[in-house]
Amino acid sequence: MSALLEIRNVETYYDLIYALRGVSLTIETGRITTILGNNGAGKSTILKTVMGLIDDQPDKGEIHFAGQRIDGRDTEWIMRRGISFVPEGREVFEELSVRENLLLGAYTRRDRRAIQADMEWIFGLFPVLKERTHQWAGTLSGGEQQMLAIGRALMSRPKMLLLDEPSLGLSPLLVKEIFAIIETINAKGVTILLVEQNARMALSVAHEGLILENGRFVLQGSSATLQADKNVQEFYLGMHSEAAVKGYQRWKRKRAWR
Amino acid sequence: MKGPPTTTGRLLAETARAHPARVAMRHKNHGLWQEISWAAYHEAVRCLGAALIDRGIQPGDRVAIIGDNSPEWVFIDMAVQSVGAVSVGIYATNAWEQVQYIVLHCGARLLFVENEEQLDKWLHFRDAAACLEGVVVWDTKGLRQFKDPMVSTLDEWRVAGRRCDKKAPDGFEQRLATGDPAEVAVLIYTSGTTGPPKGAMLTHTNVTWMAEAVARANPIYRDDAVLSFLPLCHIFERLFSVFIHIAHAYTVHFVEKADTVTDNMREVSPTIGYAVPRIWEKYYSAVKIRMADATWFKRTVFNVAIGVGASWATRRMALEPVPVWLRAGYLLAYGAVFRKLKERLGFERMRVAYSGAAPISGEVLHFFQSIGINLIEGYGQTEGTGVTTLSRSDRVKFGSVGKALEGTRLRIAADGEILVASPGVFKGYFDNPAATADALREGWLHTGDVGRLDEDGFLTITDRKKDIIITAGGKNITPQYIENKLKASIYINDAVVIGDRRKFLSALIAIDEDNVVKYAQDHKLQFATYRDLTVHEGVRDLISAEVAAVNTALARVEQIRKFRLIPKKLYEEDGEVTPTMKVKRKYIHQAFEDLIEEMYA
Numbered sequence: 001m002s003a004l005l006e007i008r009n010v011e012t013y014y015d016l017i018y019a020l021r022g023v024s025l026t027i028e029t030g031r032i033t034t035i036l037g038n039n040g041a042g043k044s045t046i047l048k049t050v051m052g053l054i055d056d057q058p059d060k061g062e063i064h065f066a067g068q069r070i071d072g073r074d075t076e077w078i079m080r081r082g083i084s085f086v087p088e089g090r091e092v093f094e095e096l097s098v099r100e101n102l103l104l105g106a107y108t109r110r111d112r113r114a115i116q117a118d119m120e121w122i123f124g125l126f127p128v129l130k131e132r133t134h135q136w137a138g139t140l141s142g143g144e145q146q147m148l149a150i151g152r153a154l155m156s157r158p159k160m161l162l163l164d165e166p167s168l169g170l171s172p173l174l175v176k177e178i179f180a181i182i183e184t185i186n187a188k189g190v191t192i193l194l195v196e197q198n199a200r201m202a203l204s205v206a207h208e209g210l211i212l213e214n215g216r217f218v219l220q221g222s223s224a225t226l227q228a229d230k231n232v233q234e235f236y237l238g239m240h241s242e243a244a245v246k247g248y249q250r251w252k253r254k255r256a257w258r
Numbered sequence: 259m260k261g262p263p264t265t266t267g268r269l270l271a272e273t274a275r276a277h278p279a280r281v282a283m284r285h286k287n288h289g290l291w292q293e294i295s296w297a298a299y300h301e302a303v304r305c306l307g308a309a310l311i312d313r314g315i316q317p318g319d320r321v322a323i324i325g326d327n328s329p330e331w332v333f334i335d336m337a338v339q340s341v342g343a344v345s346v347g348i349y350a351t352n353a354w355e356q357v358q359y360i361v362l363h364c365g366a367r368l369l370f371v372e373n374e375e376q377l378d379k380w381l382h383f384r385d386a387a388a389c390l391e392g393v394v395v396w397d398t399k400g401l402r403q404f405k406d407p408m409v410s411t412l413d414e415w416r417v418a419g420r421r422c423d424k425k426a427p428d429g430f431e432q433r434l435a436t437g438d439p440a441e442v443a444v445l446i447y448t449s450g451t452t453g454p455p456k457g458a459m460l461t462h463t464n465v466t467w468m469a470e471a472v473a474r475a476n477p478i479y480r481d482d483a484v485l486s487f488l489p490l491c492h493i494f495e496r497l498f499s500v501f502i503h504i505a506h507a508y509t510v511h512f513v514e515k516a517d518t519v520t521d522n523m524r525e526v527s528p529t530i531g532y533a534v535p536r537i538w539e540k541y542y543s544a545v546k547i548r549m550a551d552a553t554w555f556k557r558t559v560f561n562v563a564i565g566v567g568a569s570w571a572t573r574r575m576a577l578e579p580v581p582v583w584l585r586a587g588y589l590l591a592y593g594a595v596f597r598k599l600k601e602r603l604g605f606e607r608m609r610v611a612y613s614g615a616a617p618i619s620g621e622v623l624h625f626f627q628s629i630g631i632n633l634i635e636g637y638g639q640t641e642g643t644g645v646t647t648l649s650r651s652d653r654v655k656f657g658s659v660g661k662a663l664e665g666t667r668l669r670i671a672a673d674g675e676i677l678v679a680s681p682g683v684f685k686g687y688f689d690n691p692a693a694t695a696d697a698l699r700e701g702w703l704h705t706g707d708v709g710r711l712d713e714d715g716f717l718t719i720t721d722r723k724k725d726i727i728i729t730a731g732g733k734n735i736t737p738q739y740i741e742n743k744l745k746a747s748i749y750i751n752d753a754v755v756i757g758d759r760r761k762f763l764s765a766l767i768a769i770d771e772d773n774v775v776k777y778a779q780d781h782k783l784q785f786a787t788y789r790d791l792t793v794h795e796g797v798r799d800l801i802s803a804e805v806a807a808v809n810t811a812l813a814r815v816e817q818i819r820k821f822r823l824i825p826k827k828l829y830e831e832d833g834e835v836t837p838t839m840k841v842k843r844k845y846i847h848q849a850f851e852d853l854i855e856e857m858y859a
Contacts, residue, residue, distance in 0.1 A: 009779050022775050024784035060779060210786060216775070217786040245381035250400030251374050 003064075004029045004160055004191050005050070005083075010061035010071075012042075012049045019045040020058070021215035027160075032182070032192040034202040034223075036236055037212035043195040044088060046212075047162045050193075051085045052078050066159065080108050084158035088165045090149040094138030098129055101137050101148055105155030115155070122151040125181055143174035150181070160191040167198040179205050199236035203227050211236070263439035265462040267307075267340030269469075270504040271434060274300035277507050280480070283329050284526075285512040291525070294329055296507065299336075302329075302416070306337035308430045309419030313368070313392070317342030317437070320364040320445065324348040324357060324379070325372025327490045327512050330396040330412060332500055334370045335490070339443045339462075341433045346445045346457070347491025349837045351830050354379035356455075358386060360447055364457055364688060365389045370412070373397040377409070384408070439463045445688050446493055446640050457688035458640045460493075467681040468497065468643040469505035471663040475648045476610055482508035482529045483607070487519050489837045493644035494615050498532055524604035531611035531633075535618035536839035538611075538633065541603060542622045543748040543773055545629075550776075563591035567628035575627060575656035596629045605631050610651045612636055614644075615838045617719060617738055620657055621746035627654065635659045637719060641703055643682035647717045658716035668717060674708040675723055708736075725843065727758045733815045735763065740808070740816055747804040748773045752828060752835075754846050755818070756854055762819040764857045766850055767801060768828055768841075774800070792823040822853040 005027040012020040019042045027033050037043045049058050050065075052075045063071040070078050079085075084105075093101050102122065106115045123130035126147040132140060137148055146166055153161055163182070167175040179201050186192050186205075196202035203209055203223045211219040211232065219229065226232045233239040235252070274282075278297035285292055294302075315321065321338045323345065325331050331347075338345040346364050348357055350372065357379045361369060369390055371377045380393055395401065396412035423430060439462040447455040472478070484503075488495035499510050508530075513522045519537075549560050570588040573580045580588075600606040611633040613623065618635055626633035634649035637659035647668070649660030662668045666680035683703045686694035697704055708726065709719040720726075721736035728734055737755035744753035744765065751770040757763035774791055777783075783796040791797050801823060809817040824846075828834040833845050847854065 008784055009782050011779065022779045022785075024786055026784075061782075218788070220786040220790070245378050246404065249374070249378065251378075 002029055003027065004066060005193065006062075006064040007046070007050070008062045008064070010046075010049060010058045010063065012045055012054060012057045013059050014045060014054065019215055020049065023061075023212075023215070023217065025210065025217075027191060027193060029159075029191055030186070030189060031208065032186050032194060032206045034194040034196055034206035034209045035212055036196060036199045036202060036209055036226075036232075038197075041212045042215040043212055044164050045215075047085060047164050047193070047195055050078075050162065051075055051083065053085075076108075079156060079158075082157075082159035083162060084153035084156050084160070085162045086149050086153045086164060086166065088168060090142075090145040092137040092140070092145050092148050092152070094136065096137055097134050098137055098140070098148055099133045101152050102129075102155050105152035108156055118155060118157065122154055125184065126151055143170050143178070146170060146174075146178060147181075150178075150185075154185065154190075158190060160193065161185065163192065163194045165195060165197060167196060167201060175201055199232070203237075263463040264466055265339070265342075265434070265437035265439050266336065266443055266465060266501065266504060267303075267434050267437055269466055270300060270303060270336055270340070273504055273507050277480070280507060281509045282503075282507070283332070283510050283512065285329050286514045286522075291511075299329075299333070302333040303336045303340055304430055305416050305419035305423060306333055306412075307340045307419070307433070308423040308426075309415045310337060310341050310343065310368075311429050311433060312418065312422040315341055315343050315367065317433075317441065319343045320346050320366045321368045321370070322346040322348055322361055322364065322366040323370045323491075324350055324352070324376045325370070325396070326350045326516075327486045327495070327499065328372070328396075329512065331372075331490050332510075334396075334412075335444075335500060336504070340437075341430070342437050342441065344442050344445055344459075346447070347489075347496070348447070349489055349491055350376065351489075351837055352379075353831070354382040358383035359454065360457075361387050361390065364445055367391050368394065370394045370396065374400045377401070377404075437462065439466070442685060442688075444496070446491065446496070448640050456690055456693055459685040459688050460640075460643055461685055464643045464682050464684060465497075465501040466505065467665070468645060469502045471665060471680075471682065472497065472502055472645055472648065473506060474664050475660075476651045478502065478506045478508065478530065480507045482506070482609075483511060483526055484508065484530050484532070485511050485513060485519075485523055485526050485528045487513040487516070487522075488532075488534065488615075492615065492838055493638075493640045494532065494534070494838070497644050498530070520604070524602075527604050527607045529607045529609050531605065531608045531631075533611075533613065534615045534838045534840075535613055535622070536616075538613055538618060538626065539622055539745065539751075542625055543770060545599065545603075545625075546748050547773060547776060560595055563595040564625075564628055566591040567596065567630065568624065571624055571627035572656075575624070575654050577653065577655055592630050599629060600631065608632070610634065612648075614638065616840045617742055619742040619746040624656065637707075637717060639703075639705055639707075641684045641697060642678050642680065642705075643684065645682070646676075646678050646680070646705075655714075655716050658712070658718045660717065661715045662717070668711060668715075669702065670709065670711055671704075673723075674710070674720065676705045676707045676709045676717070676719075677702040678705060679703065727755065727763070729757050729763070729815065730759055730761045731815065735816055740812065740818065741765075743808045743811065744805065744818075747808070749777065749800060749804055752824075752841050754841055754843055756847070756857075760858055763815075763817065764854070765805070765818045765821040766824055766846060766853060767805075767821050768824045769797065769801065771827070788827060789825050792825045798823065820857040822850070822857060824850060824853075 003026045007025040010020055010023045035043050048054050052073055065081050102119055166178050183205050206223050208222050209226045210217045274296040280296055281293045282296045282299040283294040321343050323334050335345045348360050393409045394412055398411050442459045443462045444460050445457040447457050484498050486499040503510055511526045513519050566587045570584055614636045632651055634654050636645050636648040638644045638646040647660045647662050669677040671677055679702050706723050708721055708723050709717055711717055721738040727737055740755050741753045744750050749770055750767055752768040754766045778785055783794055785791045805818050835841055
């Protein structure tokens with residue numbers, strides 16, 4: 001196995017906010033890696049920094065993808081190297097049809113026949129999209145829009161897929177479905193970096209995970225290790241290490257990463 | 259002493275009568291500073307005191323308090339003392355097992371708890387604590403549906419107390435008037451770097467005498483402002499937030515939370531600072547880090563200024579006269595750099611700053627002196643009501659912890675142990691005659707510390723008697739001296755020197771997260787977590803260089819031959835450090851035994 005994405009000592013500023021305070025991460029080909037953390041920890045900032053979506057950032061550090069340095073390049077160039085990004089909140093083109101949305105995902109490609117084949121593959125993954133091929137994307141349900149956003153990202157035939165909170169605002173049933181599809185996509189050889197607040201789901205599909213707090217990783221390990229960690233259980237999986245003495249408990253233990 | 263010995267309760271009553279409208283405390287509520295006058299402070303104490311009497315609390319009974327620093331904590335503390343009972347503070351960070359130990363050991367009749375979190379601790383051991391007759395909560399958030407016949411709220415107590423006070427207004431006054439200064443006011447359980455905690459009994463005379471003695475060493479004014487953030491059950495904070503406070507009528511400001519200390523420091527800008535060495539070290543490394551990141555110009559100006567400041571401070575701390583040119587240079591540096599810096603930190607009004615409760619490294623002390631912050635070190639122990647020696651703010655001698663307080667006698671025993679006799683020396687350990695007999699012999703408090711006195715009466719501490727290392731070669735080594743040199747490195751947070759009955763000295767080192775992260779970032783060392791840093795070869799090399807630099811200033815036998823980085827952060831909850839951030843040597847020895855054995859294998 002080899003490193004597909006390598007983030008080295010990255011520091012990112014969001015205007016005046018020091019969002020990433022020294023982040024290093026290596027992702028090997030074929031893995032599903034998840035980054036967990038609370039609101040404002042800097043999870044999405046990592047993905048946006050990789051994609052070159054924040055102007056003049058990263059401030060420090062390097063990002064390498066498939067042996068090439070990609071930091072400081074523009075987003076389109078980065079995308080052409082084989083990284084696709086599914087932003088938080090889907091952001092499909094509401095006034096375009098499902099088909100047009102998917103075709104836009106293939107914007108960097110010229111091989112028409114293969115594009116058609118890929119579209120069929122995506123319709124296979126998400127049969128509901130096929131039923132709605134000509135419908136405006138804006139009329140789709142939240143779950144369908146999420147599927148479309150993932151489908152659109154796959155249309156560029158990426159080596160790697162970055163997913164920002166795919167479970168956001170979806171029903172538990174749909175979340176399960178989406179995560180099953182993420183595993184399917186990974187089985188096809190697409191490396192996945194998944195940012196999530198739904199730690200339970202994320203750890204159930206990921207091979208390894210990292211916990212991000214205040215712009216810095218505080219814990220790293222296989223999904224099994226993280227699931228067994230007392231702090232992760234209490235703060236991310238909502239389990240209590242000790243049964244509350246009076247049946248309920250409103251206060252939280254102080255976090256201490258060991 | 260101003261007058262004959264008095265009780266803390268009477269002292270508070272006098273101060274409240276003399277300055278009813280002055281601000282006694284400020285605390286933050288929903289982001290705004292709220293004021294509490296001396297009259298309001300005394301009224302709150304009076305109500306609670308009346309309620310305590312109504313509940314049958316007798317002189318000498320023990321009442322325990324657990325919670326973070328707040329006005330309520332102090333109200334309860336003073337109410338308990340005012341009715342002649344004994345107030346027992348418990349660290350808010352203690353686990354329920356430790357809370358149980360103290361409650362049972364002192365046989366507390368009542369337990370005052372801050373909030374739900376602390377209440378839950380009692381629920382863990384309620385069946386074992388037959389001595390407790392009631393539990394009182396002062397912050398009831400999240401407890402609306404909680405009902406228990408044992409539990410009441412502080413508000414209910416206040417209402418009941420006001421009623422009792424109206425019905426029998428003399429009840430409280432009488433208790434106050436009949437209080438005996440020779441009786442115990444507080445039990446202070448020593449955090450105990452070794453063994454179970456022991457409850458030091460401090461009398462009213464002890465603490466009221468100390469309140470005056472400290473002020474005689476360095477003046478305290480009514481306009482002074484202090485920031486309360488160390489744990490209140492520790493003698494260091496208790497002195498400034500309660501005992502000296504009620505004697506000198508300045509204003510105590512309570513921090514919102516432990517992690518807002520730096521913000522609150524800037525808002526309040528205290529005139530007297532006090533903290534444990536760890537806090538001063540944090541400020542020190544924060545300044546260093548910020549300067550390393552500054553522009554070339556700023557850095558140069560800073561370095562020149564600090565150079566001038568350092569030579570000025572060196573002269574001053576050697577008690578030598580400062581030549582005029584240096585004084586002029588210093589004023590220039592102060593105006594150009596230090597004043598701004600002090601403003602940024604919230605230290606611009608600080609007349610004097612104290613470091614205590616653990617030894618501070620000479621480098622850190624010297625740094626603060628250089629930038630015009632009069633940081634001075636005191637020495638003492640709970641058993642001597644906190645302060646035994648103190649540097650006078652105008653005469654700070656480098657490396658010494660100052661001179662004995664007025665009325666304090668110091669003696670160095672044949673084996674070097676420091677012995678103390680003063681009105682501040684405690685009455686003994688509660689329900690522990692063996693330990694008391696060991697600590698108090700013929701009126702002299704045996705401190706367990708080794709040190710020497712110079713001809714001018716300045717005391718220098720060498721080490722804890724029992725920490726002194728005797729190497730396999732028979733050499734006596736004082737680990738504290740070496741550890742302090744190591745801790746002066748901005749990359750090293752803590753160090754424990756090992757070598758008792760070993761062939762050579764080694765050290766376990768805890769890295770400073772912020773500075774090492776910065777180093778790693780600057781030098782492109784990749785890491786994800788704290789643990790990664792501690793095993794990174796680049797970090798090891800960095801610390802190795804720091805250790806080597808320290809070694810050059812040490813005699814051969816004192817040099818650290820090997821070291822290991824502790825692979826985790828040290829937490830109080832894990833039993834590795836005390837609430838005042840002192841490393842618990844014994845625990846570290848046990849917990850990282852494999853690392854130690856590896857070095858000697």
